Amino acid sequence: MSTTTRGRADRRPSITDVAKRAGVSVGTVSNVLNRPDQVSEATRDRVLLAIEELQFVRNASARQLRAGTIQTIGAIVLDIANPFFTEVARGVEDRLAADEYTLMLSSSDEDPEREARYLRLFEEHGVQGVMVTPSAGSLDALLALRDRGIDVVLLDTTSPVDDISSVAVDDVRGGALAIEHLIGLGHTRIAFINGPLTIKQCHDRRAGVLEALATAGLDPADALVEITIGSLNADGGEAGIDELFARDGDRPTALFCVNDLTALGALRALRAHGVAIPAEMAVVGYDDVVFASMLTVPLTSVRQPTHQLGWTAADLLLRQRSEGASFQHQRVQFQPELVVRGSSDPSA
Amino acid sequence: MSTTTRGRADRRPSITDVAKRAGVSVGTVSNVLNRPDQVSEATRDRVLLAIEELQFVRNASARQLRAGTIQTIGAIVLDIANPFFTEVARGVEDRLAADEYTLMLSSSDEDPEREARYLRLFEEHGVQGVMVTPSAGSLDALLALRDRGIDVVLLDTTSPVDDISSVAVDDVRGGALAIEHLIGLGHTRIAFINGPLTIKQCHDRRAGVLEALATAGLDPADALVEITIGSLNADGGEAGIDELFARDGDRPTALFCVNDLTALGALRALRAHGVAIPAEMAVVGYDDVVFASMLTVPLTSVRQPTHQLGWTAADLLLRQRSEGASFQHQRVQFQPELVVRGSSDPSA
DNA sequence: GAGAAGGCTTAAAACGATTCAAAACTCGGG
DNA sequence: CCCGAGTTTTGAATCGTTTTAAGCCTTCTC
Numbered sequence: 001m002s003t004t005t006r007g008r009a010d011r012r013p014s015i016t017d018v019a020k021r022a023g024v025s026v027g028t029v030s031n032v033l034n035r036p037d038q039v040s041e042a043t044r045d046r047v048l049l050a051i052e053e054l055q056f057v058r059n060a061s062a063r064q065l066r067a068g069t070i071q072t073i074g075a076i077v078l079d080i081a082n083p084f085f086t087e088v089a090r091g092v093e094d095r096l097a098a099d100e101y102t103l104m105l106s107s108s109d110e111d112p113e114r115e116a117r118y119l120r121l122f123e124e125h126g127v128q129g130v131m132v133t134p135s136a137g138s139l140d141a142l143l144a145l146r147d148r149g150i151d152v153v154l155l156d157t158t159s160p161v162d163d164i165s166s167v168a169v170d171d172v173r174g175g176a177l178a179i180e181h182l183i184g185l186g187h188t189r190i191a192f193i194n195g196p197l198t199i200k201q202c203h204d205r206r207a208g209v210l211e212a213l214a215t216a217g218l219d220p221a222d223a224l225v226e227i228t229i230g231s232l233n234a235d236g237g238e239a240g241i242d243e244l245f246a247r248d249g250d251r252p253t254a255l256f257c258v259n260d261l262t263a264l265g266a267l268r269a270l271r272a273h274g275v276a277i278p279a280e281m282a283v284v285g286y287d288d289v290v291f292a293s294m295l296t297v298p299l300t301s302v303r304q305p306t307h308q309l310g311w312t313a314a315d316l317l318l319r320q321r322s323e324g325a326s327f328q329h330q331r332v333q334f335q336p337e338l339v340v341r342g343s344s345d346p347s348a
Numbered sequence: 349m350s351t352t353t354r355g356r357a358d359r360r361p362s363i364t365d366v367a368k369r370a371g372v373s374v375g376t377v378s379n380v381l382n383r384p385d386q387v388s389e390a391t392r393d394r395v396l397l398a399i400e401e402l403q404f405v406r407n408a409s410a411r412q413l414r415a416g417t418i419q420t421i422g423a424i425v426l427d428i429a430n431p432f433f434t435e436v437a438r439g440v441e442d443r444l445a446a447d448e449y450t451l452m453l454s455s456s457d458e459d460p461e462r463e464a465r466y467l468r469l470f471e472e473h474g475v476q477g478v479m480v481t482p483s484a485g486s487l488d489a490l491l492a493l494r495d496r497g498i499d500v501v502l503l504d505t506t507s508p509v510d511d512i513s514s515v516a517v518d519d520v521r522g523g524a525l526a527i528e529h530l531i532g533l534g535h536t537r538i539a540f541i542n543g544p545l546t547i548k549q550c551h552d553r554r555a556g557v558l559e560a561l562a563t564a565g566l567d568p569a570d571a572l573v574e575i576t577i578g579s580l581n582a583d584g585g586e587a588g589i590d591e592l593f594a595r596d597g598d599r600p601t602a603l604f605c606v607n608d609l610t611a612l613g614a615l616r617a618l619r620a621h622g623v624a625i626p627a628e629m630a631v632v633g634y635d636d637v638v639f640a641s642m643l644t645v646p647l648t649s650v651r652q653p654t655h656q657l658g659w660t661a662a663d664l665l666l667r668q669r670s671e672g673a674s675f676q677h678q679r680v681q682f683q684p685e686l687v688v689r690g691s692s693d694p695s696a
Numbered sequence: 697g698a699g700a701a702g703g704c705t706t707a708a709a710a711c712g713a714t715t716c717a718a719a720a721c722t723c724g725g726g
Numbered sequence: 727c728c729c730g731a732g733t734t735t736t737g738a739a740t741c742g743t744t745t746t747a748a749g750c751c752t753t754c755t756c
Contacts, residue, residue, distance in 0.1 A: 012496060014742050025706045030744055040704060055496060060472035061413040062742035065711050080453075081438070086429040102469065105428075105453065121450065124408035148360060148403060234638055264639055290582055291612055291639045298644070362712055373736045378714055388734065410712035413741050 013054040022050035033058070064126055071101045073129040073317060074122035075155070076115055078199070079233065080107035082261055083289040084306060085133075088156065091310025092131065099318050101128075110199060110231065112136040123150060129317045131155045136198040153317045156309060157200040159331050165320065167313040167332040169304040171201050174336035175208025176215075177302055178256045178284045181338055183216045185282060185345060187254035191225040193240035193266060194258045195232045202232075202258055205286065209256065225252050232258060237265025245273060253281060254344070260285040260292050260301055267295065267343070282344040298341035300348070305334050361402040370398035381406070412474055419449045421477040421665060422470035423503070424463055426547070427580065428455035430609055431637040432654060433481075436504065439658025440479065447666050449476075458547060458579065460484040471498060477665045479503045484546040501665045504657060505548040507679050513668065515661040515680040517652040519549050522684035523556025524563075525650055526604045526632045529686055531564045533630060533693060535602035539573040541588035541614060542606045543580045550580075550606055553634065557604065573600050580606060585613025593621060601629060602692070608633040608640050608649055615643065615691075630692040646689035648696070653682050 015033075019026045024043060031039050032047040039047070050056075064070045075092055077085040085107075093103050104122060108115035115135050119142075122130055129151035132142065139160060146152045152164050159166035182190055192209055195202040206226075213220050227243050229236035237257060244252075255270075257263035263285030267277065275281050277297045285292060288303035312332055320327045340348050363381075367374045372391060379387050380395040387395070398404075412418045423440055425433040433455075441451050452470060456463035463483050467490075470478055477499035480490065487508060494500045500512050507514035530538055540557055543550040554574075561568050575591050577584035585605060592600075603618075605611035611633030615625065623629050625645045633640060636651035660680055668675045688696050 015744095016742075026743080027706060027708095027745080028704085031705085034744075038704075043704080055492065057468070057471050057496070059413070059474070059742050060469075061409040061474060062711090063472075063744075064409040065407070065413050065713090065742080066744045068711075080428070081431065081434040083429065083431075086434075090429070120405070121408075123405050124411075126407070126409060144403065148405070261638075264642055267642060290609075291643070294612055294616060294643050295639070296642055296644055296646070363714095364712075374713080375715080375736055375738095376734085379735085382714075386734075391734080407712050410741090411714075413712080413743085414714045416741075 012059075013056045014059065015056070018047065018050045018054055018056050021054060022047045069126050069128055071099075072104060072125070072127045073101055073131065073314075074104040074106070074118070074125075074127045075131040076106050076108050076118050077133050077155070078108060078110050078135060079231075079261075080105065081233065082259070082287075083291075084259065084287040084304070087306035088310035088313075091307035091312075092314045093310075094307075095311045095314035095318070101318070108133075108135045110135045110195070112138055116141060119145065123148070128321060129153070131313050131317060133157060134200065136196075151317055151320050153313050153320070155313045158204075158333065159329075163329050165316050165329045165331065167309055167316060167334075169309065169334045169336050171204030171336075172208040172211065174286060174302045174304070175205035175256075176212040177208070177336060177338040178205075178286065179209050179212035180215075181300070181340065181344065182254040182256065182282060182284060183212065183218070185254070187252075187282060188218060188223055189225070189250055189252040190223060190254045190256060191227060191244055191252040192256045192258075193227045193229060193237060193244075193262055195229060195236075199232075205258055225249075229262070233261045234265030234268070237262035237267075238269040239265075241266045241269035241273070255281055255283045257283070257285050260287045260289045260299060263299055263301075263343075264291075264295070267297065267299070271296075278342065278344050278346055284344050288339050292339075293341060295343070297343045298348075300341045300344035301339050303337045303339050309334065360407075361404045362407070363404070366395065366398045366402055366404050369402060370395045417474050417476055419447075420452060420473070420475045421449055421479065421662075422452040422454070422466070422473075422475045423479040424454050424456050424466050425481050425503070426456060426458050426483060427609075428453065429581065430607070430635075431639075432607065432635040432652070435654035436658035436661075439655035439660075440662045441658075442655075443659045443662035443666070449666070456481075456483045458483045458543070460486055460546075464489060467493065471496070476669060477501070479661050479665060481505060482548065484544075499665055499668050501661050501668070503661045506552075506681065507677075511677050513664050513677045513679065515657055515664060515682075517657065517682045517684050519552035519684075520556040520559065522634065522650040522652070523553035523604075524560040525556070525684060525686040526553075526634065527557045527560035528564075529648070529688065529692065530602040530604065530630060530632060531560065531566070533602070535600075535630060536566060536571055537573070537598055537600045538571060538602045538604060539575060539592055539600040540604045540606075541575045541577060541585060541592075541610055543577060543584075547580075553606055573597075577610070581609045582613030582616070585610035585615075586617040587613075589614045589617035589621070603629055603631045605631070605633050608635045608637045608647060611647055611649070611691075612639075612643070615645065615647070619644075626690065626692050626694055632692050636687050640687075641689060643691070645691045646696075648689045648692035649687050651685045651687050657682065 015026050015029045019029045029047055032044050096103050106118040112135050131153045133155045142152050154166035156168055158168045197203045213223055227240045229240045257266050285299045285301040288301040292299040292301045342348050363374050363377045367377045377395055380392050444451055454466045460483050479501045481503045490500050502514035504516055506516045545551045561571055575588045577588045605614050633647045633649040636649040640647040640649045690696050
């Protein structure tokens with residue numbers, strides 16, 4: 001039953017096993033794998049045959065240990081279940097593929113601890129760069145990472161420092177767009193379901209909200225009802241509405257949600273409460289995700305160039321690597337766009 | 349400016365650097381890292397200080413090379429942008445976290461080649477197991493993988509062989525549920541937008557469709573209009589409808605889409621064509637994703653236990669690892685459930 | 697037919713962590 | 727003051743690959 005190959009137990013075959021079987025040295029096997037044209041055809045065939053017979057698969061750890069690094073970059077987004085981020089990730093992947101980099105994608109779920117854990121995991125695995133949508137004050141960790149030679153690009157957030165690049169959409173403007181729109185429709189009491197201000201997007205969109213109110217001469221104390229939720233998804237939105245309805249005081253006539261997933265949950269809860277949209281409550285979301293236009297009441301939303309966002313971030317990261325010291329850090333900022341639909345404007 | 353540490357250039361510090369700095373041997377540093385209680389407190393503190401000063405981060409490659417393996421499992425799903433799969437992935441993660449495994453998640457985009465590439469990547473990286481939603485006849489590759497010592501569990505598909513476990517939902521039944529429902533509403537000419545039959549889910553749901561037609565005494569040649577699309581997402585659904593409308597012959601009065609994302613696209617296209625739903629066309633989707641109930645016309649859909657699916661698959665994989673040879677392979681199958689809404693039934 | 701020039705192949709030295717047998721301590725008791 | 731039993735610490739071997747200098751063949755030139 002047993003072949004000429006002596007019992008290698010069930011260890012996975014190494015380059016040494018292949019070399020033995022093919023009757024060559026390990027160096028030659030390595031050459032076949034990495035510089036096939038430097039090996040004579042006869043030898044090459046013999047080695048390839050042995051590889052085939054042994055079902056040899058390279059050991060990435062050993063490769064990487066020797067080579068020092070590997071063509072991989074890591075990305076951490078806030079919520080992988082959010083279509084906004086999967087579209088961004090697709091953009092990242094498309095750019096990376098062109099340079100034969102692979103992507104390790106993780107979701108921090110807005111939890112700084114999870115973010116830190118993945119960051120460390122990435123570093124231990126020797127990624128060359130990371131793209132992060134920071135969930136909280138993780139800037140120091142990112143700066144340290146950068147100092148240890150791992151390129152960093154911030155994703156969907158504007159860099160607070162000059163020596164880290166970022167690609168973002170103008171969230172202040174986006175928040176303002178939403179509120180200007182609602183004010184334009186005559187609303188003077190607006191609810192705002194937002195996440196923790198430690199999340200840059202939440203912070204900035206809120207700044208835009210306040211800015212728009214100020215421009216219109218409205219006092220936030222009267223005009224704005226802020227509700228903070230823990231997770232920026234449908235469940236969060238539902239919880240936000242429940243809290244709003246539990247509060248005393250004048251009911252707002254309009255609602256701005258920090259993203260579409262949240263708006264989806266809010267709409268669900270509003271329906272449960274029997275609120276007519278937009279008649280009794282005008283609703284605006286953010287991201288213009290794929291299903292926004294298809295909802296019971298089509299959702300007015302702030303659109304962002306998702307694919308381009310990811311693509312550009314990856315491009316910046318790769319260029320940073322290839323250009324080295326001469327690379328100029330930059331803050332790329334795209335502009336958002338308001339898409340008006342029936343959830344805010346009955347005439348739309 | 350320079351400290352006592354001699355120029356380590358900008359190489360990332362190794363355990364040796366830490367050892368030198370702390371004035372101990374590398375073995376001791378390793379002990380501090382892995383068996384801290386075997387090291388005296390004084391030494392431990394000295395080493396920890398050095399680690400801190402040097403900003404030392406373990407090299408996962410070296411660790412893994414020596415240890416032979418690492419607590420990681422890989423998962424490949426058909427489409428990471430599909431909420432169905434992100435919910436499944438969440439279930440996987442939850443189970444893995446309990447045993448301190450990490451997850452590498454990738455999307456094959458229904459492309460067998462991409463799937464093979466990721467499978468190899470996972471293997472090279474030494475994952476202990478993989479969970480795969482196969483996109484096509486990749487069974488041989490998976491069997492080979494299993495023979496090379498990597499545990500395999502099929503995700504959202506029933507295993508065709510006895511020695512690989514699987515966790516799935518009864519797609520034949522699900523397909524039948526959808527069609528029985530439509531037939532019950534009086535439809536006798538039904539369109540079916542489906543993906544390639546090499547994808548097991550597509551194949552099985554179709555089997556259920558045919559089964560339900562047969563039971564009702566309908567001839568598929570008359571009653572069924574099949575449309576095959578390339579990608580199971582909203583764009584695919586839109587393309588499917590365009591193709592349907594380009595065809596001659598009686599227009600079907602009902603539509604079954606292989607998943608909700610596809611149905612979303614189909615609904616969008618139907619709206620563009622000015623088709624009333626459900627009056628002129630009853631629509632049923634599959635997966636009951638988060639937004640299904642919130643669409644303009646709430647979508648009738650076949651619901652699956654997503655989180656449980658992922659959790660169970662991960663559980664099976666981990667048990668397979670820990671129980672070794674005594675493990676009994678099994679095919680877990682959950683039952684789907686039809687959720688009737690307005691897109692098919694005006695009275696709903 | 698000697699020497700040079702190439703083309704292939706080899707052997708050995710890394711890479712950074714873990715492990716384990718052995719050495720070096722410590723401490724109490726005789 | 728030595729012995730022995732712990733307790734800590736050490737140093738070398740090891741994991742699987744890549745890389746490099748050196749060596750061996752051929753073949754070619756004069």
